[in-house]
Amino acid sequence: MFQKVEAAPPDAILGITEAFLADTNPDKINLSVGQYKDAxxxxxxxxxxxxxxxxxxxxxxxxxxxxxxxxxxxxxxVPSLLWGSDSLATSNRVASVQTPGGTAALRVAADFVQSAFPSATVWCSTPTWANHASIFHAAGLKVQYYPYFRAESNGLDFGAMIGSLHNVPAGDAVLLHVCCHNPTGIDPTAEQWSEIAAAAREKQWLPILDFAYQGFGVGLEEDALGLRAISSACDELLVCSSFSKNFGLYRERVGALTALTGDATTTKSVLSRIKKCIRSNYSNPPSHGAAIVATVLSDPGFTKDWHAELAEMRDRINGMRSSFVAGMAKANAPRDFSFIGQQRGMFSFSGLTPQQVDQLRDRFAIYVVRDGRINVAGMTDETMGYLCDSLVSVLEG
Ligand SMILES: Cc1ncc(COP(=O)(O)O)c(C=O)c1O
Known part of the structure; x- marks a missing residue:
């Protein structure tokens, strides 16, 4: 039987790391993978x-x-991290479940939506994290897209986005990145979040909030702005949290799915359905990662240290953004890269074409995802000059 199985295509992002590891160029730089790197x-x-x-x-x-x-x-x-001092943090309208990473939070959310609303379509931004559509498809859900990125301005195409969100049918779900949008690094403003929240309320679609980078943008509280705008406007939503990045716990697989519903009785029913989805998937989550997070969050000293270390990571990323913008200007780049300084989180869309990405790899051993997404956290002061000079060389053809 197995001889008839066709090989699956390699993972678009993890495949690049395999090629990077095999590269013998001592100057090689990996800006592809979604992990924080220090100096x-x-x-x-x-x-x-x-x-x-x-x-x-x-x-x-x-x-x-x-x-x-x-x-x-x-x-x-988990709800305290999401809602801070707001009463929802301790409300019986809210239930969180521990999941193995943000990916499993999304998969359990998808299984729950599929089991409760089998005809729902999930709407994702164009572009979005490559795994979103795979996860929703694997759960048997249909996926459609709303506009998000505007290449001409390297910014949010908010007019097109909100127009599209007003046309999502009631009963469908909309996947929104709460902060540090992956892959563009572009987030809605507070006013835009209010409009998104109003659309969700008016059009009665279910917000599924992917929260994989809380604390990587501006701060733990500030980064929750979009979530809080939506939970003020809507009675129901799902949040998929990941602690891979903000606790650096990638391989320990620690995340959470949180459901907000209209009342305590509904929360109990939803929680029971969610638990049923988990039971037939991985049965119960691994312990270690969540034990670390629970230990840190239950000890004020450890929590203070975490806040400081999170700020260190965030400041380094934002510092690299500024150095890159300055480096590209110094190297006389043929286009303006100041937009990279305004974006948040680990990722930005560089605007490189797939051909330019290939040239960067072949001529300079610099590895970038083919859609042009760069991981700013992969930059260092040491490699900045080489990176900017190589990029300018490729951009000039
Ligand atoms: C937007 C987004 N959502 C979810 C995840 C999944 O995170 P985890 O590694 O915790 O499964 C990632 C990871 O890169 C991500 O970028």
Missing amino acids: HGKTPVLRCVKAAEQRLLTEENTKAYLPIDGRQDYDRQ
Whole structure:
């Protein structure tokens, strides 16, 4: 039977890293993968994570299964991160479940939507994270797209976006990136979020909020602006959180799915359906990553350290954005790159064509996703000059 199986195409982003690792050029730079890198090009373990792990090593006393929805303390901490001092943080209209990363949060959300509303279509931005459509399709949902990015201005095409969101049929779902939009780095303003929230309320579509970069944009509170605008306007939404980036816990697979509903009874029903989806998928989540997050968030000292380390990561990314803009101007780039300085999070759309991306790789061993997405966190002071000179050389043809 297996001989008849056709090989799947390589993953668009992870395949690039394989090619990067095999490249022997000592100047090679990888701007493709979605992981934070420090000034030395390393993805560090946060100090607060190490401290929490030390504590867990002595205090953890069982490896028994977790409940289907994971650790109960963690499930109570997640809404506090989402809503801060707002009463929704402790409301019985809200239920969070621990998931293995943001990807599983999205998949459980998709399974839940499919089981409860099988004819719903999920609307995603153009462009969006490459895995979104795969996840929704794998759950048996249809996917359609609304406009988002405007290449001419390297900005948000808000007029087209909101026009499209006003035409989404009631009962469909709309996937929105709460902050640090992947892959463009462009987020709506506060006023635009209010308009999006009003559209969701008026048109009665379900907001699914992908929150993979809380704290990487402006700050933990500020980055939740879009979520809070929508939860003020709408009674129902789903949030898919990832702690891969903001805790640097990528391989530990730690995330959460949160449902907000109109009342406590509905929340119980929705939670029971969500747990059913989890049970037939991975049964219950892995412990370690969520145990770290719960330990950090339950200790004020550790939490303070986390905030400081998160700010360090955010400041480094924003510093690299400024250095890149200055570096491109210094290298006499044939076009203006100041838009990179206005975008937020790890990613930006460079505007490079697939052919230019190929040239960068072949001539300079600089690896970028073929749609032109660059991971700004992959830049360092040391490599900035080489990067800007190489880019200008390719742009000049
Ligand atoms: C927009 C977006 N959503 C979700 C995820 C999934 O995160 P995780 O690695 O926690 O599964 C990512 C990861 O890159 C992402 O960029």
